[in-house]
Amino acid sequence: MLNKYARAFFTRVLTPFAALLIRLGISPDVVTVLGTAGVVAGALVFYPLGEFFWGTVVITLFVFSDLVDGNMARQLGRSSRWGAFLDSTLDRVADAAIFGGLALWYAGRGDDLLLCAVTIFCLASGQVVSYTKARGESIGLPVNVNGLIERAERLVISLVACGFSGLHKFGVPWIENLLPIALWIVAIGSAVTLGQRVVTVRRESAEADAVGGESA
Secondary structure (H helix, E strand, O other): OHHHHHHHHHHHHHHHHHHHHHHOOOOHHHHHHHHHHHHHHHHHHHHHHOOHHHHHHHHHHHHOHHHHHHHHHHHHOOOOHHHHHHHHHHHHHHHHHHHHHHHHHHHOOOOOHHHHHHHHHHHHHHHHHHHHHHHHHHOOOOOOOOOOOOHHHHHHHHHHHHHHHHHHHHOOOOHHHHHHHHHHHHHHHHHHHHHHHHHHHHHHHHHHHHHHHHHO
16 A cells, blocks of 8 residues: 555656666666665664664665666666566565564663564564565466555554654653554554465465366
8 A cells, every 4th residue: 555655756756866877877786786785784783783763764765776776677668577576585685684683682782572573573474475475476366455564564664663763862752662562563464464465365266266167
């Protein structure tokens, strides 16, 4: 849901920047790799230290590469299976780094094993939610469902909560409680989304099998 509207808005905003990169001779694949590297560095350097505000600033700057590289490919007329594969694969790497960095914080200086477990669940469930759609599509099903919390929602909820929680170090009271609340929301929402996709794939596969049986 959020993914559709957010992408449309930011695509328009980032189109001039994408055109500039093209004029500089930079390829979409380079932007994809550098963007992922920036997200990974921001998450694994800042988050384990509890520097949620600055870590989120760095990550947010690089997250937009996910829109820029696709915009560049369209402007160049070079949309390809390889580009789509690389982008999707590195998205998973970036997501893992974000939640992995938070898990390291809670396992270490954050000293909260329950929230560490919740964060690891967010990491794992996010990967599985993405896999269910990819696997369903690979066996010829449309997987036509809008999940409660998909990748865009996971990122927005988590990063906004992280950024605001980091304001605790600037003297804002109680705001650090936003992050645990956000992680629980993402964990529960991801579990619901996983259930939605599994039910959808089961229904679509049953319908496809029934049509195949009638054709035979």
